[in-house]
Amino acid sequence: xxxxxxxxxxxxxxxxxxxxxxxxxxxxxxxxxxxxxxxxxxxxxxxxxxxxxxxxxxxxxxxxxxxxxxxxxxxxxxxxxxxxxxxxxxxxxxxxxxxxxxxxxxxxxxxxxxxxxxxxxxxxxxxxxxxxxxxxxxxxxxxxxxxxxxxxxxxxxxxxxxxxxxxxxxxxxxxxxxxxxxxxxxxxxxxxxxxxxxxxxxxxxxxxxxxxxxxxxxxxxxxxxxxxxxxxxxxxxxxxxxxxxxxxxxxxxxxxxxxxxxxxxxxxxxxxxxxxxxxxxxxxxxxxxxxxxxxxxxxxxxxxxxxxxxxxxxxxxxxxxxxxxxxxxxxxxxxxxxxxxxxxxxxxxxxxxxxxxxxxxxxxxxxxxxxxxxxxxxxxxxxxxxxxxxxxxxx
Amino acid sequence: xxxxxxxxxxxxxxxxxxxxxxxxxxxxxxxxxxxxxxxxxxxxxxxxxxxxxxxxxxxxxxxxxxxxxxxxxxxxxxxxxxxxxxxxxxxxxxxxxxxxxxxxxxxxxxxxxxxxxxxxxxxxxxxxxxxxxxxxxxxxxxxxxxxxxxxxxxxxxxxxxxxxxxxxxxxxxxxxxxxxxxxxxxxxxxxxxxxxxxxxxxxxxxxxxxxxxxxxxxxxxxxxxxxxxxxxxxxxxxxxxxxxxxxxxxxxxxxxxxxxxxxxxxxxxxxxxxxxxxxxxx
Numbered sequence: 243x244x245x246x247x248x249x250x251x252x253x254x255x256x257x258x259x260x261x262x263x264x265x266x267x268x269x270x271x272x273x274x275x276x277x278x279x280x281x282x283x284x285x286x287x288x289x290x291x292x293x294x295x296x297x298x299x300x301x302x303x304x305x306x307x308x309x310x311x312x313x314x315x316x317x318x319x320x321x322x323x324x325x326x327x328x329x330x331x332x333x334x335x336x337x338x339x340x341x342x343x344x345x346x347x348x349x350x351x352x353x354x355x356x357x358x359x360x361x362x363x364x365x366x367x368x369x370x371x372x373x374x375x376x377x378x379x380x381x382x383x384x385x386x387x388x389x390x391x392x393x394x395x396x397x398x399x400x401x402x403x404x405x406x407x408x409x410x411x412x413x414x415x416x417x418x419x420x421x422x423x424x425x426x427x428x429x430x431x432x433x434x435x436x437x438x439x440x441x442x443x444x445x446x447x448x449x450x451x452x453x454x455x456x457x458x459x460x461x462x463x464x465x466x467x468x469x470x471x472x473x474x475x476x477x478x479x480x481x482x483x484x485x486x487x488x489x490x491x492x493x494x495x496x497x498x499x500x501x502x503x504x505x506x507x508x509x510x511x512x513x514x515x516x517x518x519x520x521x522x523x524x525x526x527x528x529x530x531x532x533x534x535x536x537x538x539x540x541x542x543x544x545x546x547x548x549x550x551x552x553x554x555x556x557x558x559x560x561x562x563x564x565x566x567x568x569x570x571x572x573x574x575x576x577x578x579x580x581x582x583x584x585x586x587x588x589x590x591x592x593x594x595x596x597x598x599x600x601x602x603x604x605x606x607x608x609x610x611x612x613x614x615x616x617x618x619x620x621x622x623x624x625x626x627x628x629x630x631x632x633x634x635x636x637x
Numbered sequence: 638x639x640x641x642x643x644x645x646x647x648x649x650x651x652x653x654x655x656x657x658x659x660x661x662x663x664x665x666x667x668x669x670x671x672x673x674x675x676x677x678x679x680x681x682x683x684x685x686x687x688x689x690x691x692x693x694x695x696x697x698x699x700x701x702x703x704x705x706x707x708x709x710x711x712x713x714x715x716x717x718x719x720x721x722x723x724x725x726x727x728x729x730x731x732x733x734x735x736x737x738x739x740x741x742x743x744x745x746x747x748x749x750x751x752x753x754x755x756x757x758x759x760x761x762x763x764x765x766x767x768x769x770x771x772x773x774x775x776x777x778x779x780x781x782x783x784x785x786x787x788x789x790x791x792x793x794x795x796x797x798x799x800x801x802x803x804x805x806x807x808x809x810x811x812x813x814x815x816x817x818x819x820x821x822x823x824x825x826x827x828x829x830x831x832x833x834x835x836x837x838x839x840x841x842x843x844x845x846x847x848x849x850x851x852x853x854x855x856x857x858x859x860x861x862x863x864x865x866x867x868x869x870x871x872x873x874x875x876x877x878x879x880x881x882x883x884x885x886x887x888x889x890x891x892x893x894x895x896x897x898x899x900x901x902x903x904x905x906x907x908x909x910x911x912x913x914x915x916x917x918x919x
Contacts, residue, residue: 245642246644248645264642265642265643265644265645265687266639266640266641266642266643266677268639268640268678271639287638287678288638288674288675288678288679289671289674289675289742290675292739292741295741298744298745301715301744302740302741302744303741303744303745304671304674304741304742304745306674306678307670307671307674307675307677307678308670308674308745309645309670309674309687311645312645312647312667312670312687312689312691314647355740355741358740359740362740372836373836374740376739376835376836376837377738377739377740377741377742377837378739406719406721408715408716408719408721408744509802509803510754510755510802510803510804511665511673511676511681511682511684511754511803512676512681512682512803513681513682513683514681541641541680541683542679542680542681575679575680575681576681578679588802
């Protein structure tokens with residue numbers, strides 16, 4: 243696939259720029275890599291740390307999650323473009339006086355945000371400044387110097403009328419040193435085709451069970467209307483167990499002790515396809531067993547490590563009580579974005595769907611050959627809730 | 638931390654945008670991009686095409702109606718915060734907008750984008766559910782045989798629109814066009830509380846209460862659940878006896894973890910208590 247580029251007209255620090263941009267290029271990368279305006283710093287690259295804060299049409303914004311392709315005609319001001327700005331002159335002096343920076347990494351973003359705060363809310367007290375500045379992280383100063391610096395400038399401007407910065411024009415520098423002027427983008431040196439990462443096949447090495455660190459744990463207990471021996475037999479067949487897990491399938495036939503499987507999960511716009519290996523152990527004397535596994539989502543590099551322990555208790559001649567304990571650790575982007583509680587909710591629903599499918603499988607019900615990826619939508623949820631209600635006799 | 642490759646379309650008008658979204662199942666609408674941006678960078682979302690709907694006039698419109706105000710989906714949080722758009726409530730919208738993420742995010746992020754993203758911890762879904770807002774959706778009726786493809790609109794309450802965590806009632810090629818917020822009586826009060834580990838972070842507990850006796854509305858919405866909001870249409874029984882929230886939380890399945898149960902209970906109590914001092918109209 244060839245990269246498509248789009249023509250772009252944009253104004254940076256008062257200078258019109260014509261460029262060809264790839265849609266996925268972030269504004270921060272465009273400023274830094276193409277225009278060589280490296281005063282804008284990149285920290286987290288997902289809109290949390292505030293280091294990349296710049297002005298779009300006068301109002302602060304994150305340049306790491308803005309795309310120039312969507313900013314046709316916009317006026318961008320970076321820290322370089324604020325060199326003569328009267329408020330910035332005061333702020334720079336105050337930052338120096340109050341020792342408001344140490345390593346300087348967060349400073350461009352801090353200054354851009356500080357300028358907006360003192361203009362928009364002049365005369366603010368320190369508590370309110372802390373609140374307004376919460377989106378900019380500093381790992382050196384402990385914020386005391388920064389807050390003092392901003393407060394001193396805010397206090398000087400206490401009598402002035404608040405100015406909504408959105409849509410305001412920022413005057414370009416009076417004298418622009420060549421270093422503060424954007425360099426017109428150089429013609430691209432062609433698009434480097436991404437090299438296909440070798441298909442993830444690292445799991446041939448012997449699988450060793452590692453203890454889970456701070457796992458999220460879910461306990462699910464349910465009754466299945468079948469004799470214990472029948473349920474036990476199902477648990478000894480990896481293919482049938484995996485088929486009960488929504489979105490999961492074996493990637494190769496299992497020998498009954500180890501398995502290779504894939505699993506697809508969808509949560510709104512987020513999709514993951516985990517591929518991984520597992521190991522099965524069973525203890526017939528206690529009617530219990532465990533499946534340990536780990537996997538990687540090749541797209542987001544999210545790693546998952548999980549342990550499923552099951553225990554079968556005889557309830558009656560034709561009834562088995564199944565206890566399933568799932569413990570898992572999610573690491574990487576998906577864990578970052580989906581946050582603990584939602585991932586837990588999804589996992590709980592997965593476990594619930596597993597229980598429902600298991601009941602069906604034991605009773606000889608026909609499962610869809612490839613269970614559909616679990617959609618966190620209400621349909622699955624309501625189906626499940628209905629099933630659980632019936633199961634526990636509340637419905 | 639760079640997005641996977643995608644293409645970009647700045648549609649000339651709404652039908653063009655809807656056509657593009659319907660024809661390419663991998664396409665996603667882009668409004669302010671403050672939630673989609675991070676997901677693109679983390680490669681959790683990999684759309685084939687971004688259709689920039691945020692600048693379409695229909696999505697930037699504000700229409701005053703006798704009993705409500707219609708806001709285009711692409712009105713930003715900052716515009717609500719600054720009072721750049723009219724408010725059908727005695728100042729509730731600006732108060733909520735001020736607490737969303739950070740100013741740099743509020744300058745770009747939009748009300749419709751927040752609803753379509755349907756993050757359970759976001760401020761608008763819970764607030765708008767409590768205010769009894771309706772979401773206006775638009776899609777194309779058909780693709781063939783029309784030079785100007787006719788658009789089809791439907792409206793539904795916010796609590797029906799959001800079906801789960803990050804899940805909505807949006808169909809294929811359908812987008813949020815606007816939000817209709819009913820006018821509150823001047824004497825209405827609004828209690829709102831959320832608990833975040835850090836200012837601007839995702840909330841761990843959230844509650845919004847609308848007390849509008851002149852219109853007979855006593856609605857309470859619990860947000861930051863792990864799924865959709867819990868909306869209690871007539872919350873008078875809770876306002877009369879605050880202890881009833883324990884039961885409500887238990888029924889909603891939000892009482893399993895003792896720590897989060899206590900936090901939710903405290904946040905709901907504070908939101909109800911805030912009805913008294915905070916929301917008296919100036």
